[in-house]
Amino acid sequence: MKRVGLYFGTFNPIHVGHLIIANHMADYTELDEVWLIVTPQNPFKEKSSLLPDYQRLDLVRRAIEDNLKVRVSDVEFKLPKPSYTINTLAYLKEAHPSTKFSLIMGEDNLRSLHKWKNSEQILHDHTVYVYPRVLTIQEKEDLKPYRTNQLLANHPNIKKVDAPVMKLSASFIRNSIKAGHDVRYLLTEPVYKYVTEMNFYKK
Structure with a gap:
């Protein structure tokens, strides 16, 4: 049986941290593979801040075109x-x-998993691979109530992965482009070439 990891995101835009x-x-x-699931609308984000769906999908395709283990999906x-x-x-x-x-x-997403629809079922039926993230001061404050959640800490379907830690966000990139x-x-x-040619995020 093929084992596929699903990495969800708006990828607005996809950057080296995601990759x-x-x-x-x-x-x-x-x-065996990782599929980047491009999300058309995240329930916790305002849609107005997103590039059109198929432009973000195209950016992801351009980013991973030579990687045989990473695919992109428009299933959502x-x-x-x-x-x-x-x-x-x-x-x-x-x-x-x-x-x-x-x-x-x-x-950070793991510690707020309780907000997800049917989160207990997700955790029961699927393995969750968790990578470390550098949190802002506000994020640390927001997550304090969930830091001692032993159910999450010891759950058999949660696998912590010692992946590289990068303090990089799509919002930082968008704001940087807008500021020149x-x-x-x-x-x-x-991706950089296409974003530049199309003048994305400059307004």
Whole structure:
């Protein structure tokens, strides 16, 4: 049975931090592939801040075009909005019955997993690969109530992965582009070229 890790995100835009995590999970764990699931609408984010869905999908395709272990998926484009992980997992399991799907998320998302729709079922049915994240002061404050959650700390379906830690966010890149800063080393060359040509995030 093929083992696939699902890495969800708006990827607005996809940057080297996303790619380092995705490649690390594909290369250093028992996963056979990592699929980048481009989210058309995250229930916790305002849609107005996003590039159009297919432009973000195109950016991800350009970013991973030469990586055989990392794929991109538009599966959530076909599902009801807003997108909920539990619905996407059910759809993928039916469409790919011979594939075992796992989740990939940062430790901040793990500690707020209780906010997700049907989170207990997700954790019961799927392995969750968790990578470390550098948190802001506010994020640390927001997550304080969940730091001693032993259910999450000791759950058999949670696997902590010692992946590289990068303090890099898509919002930082968007703000930097808008302010006229050089972000060429924060994006892959094809993504940087396309973002520049299309004048994305300058307004």
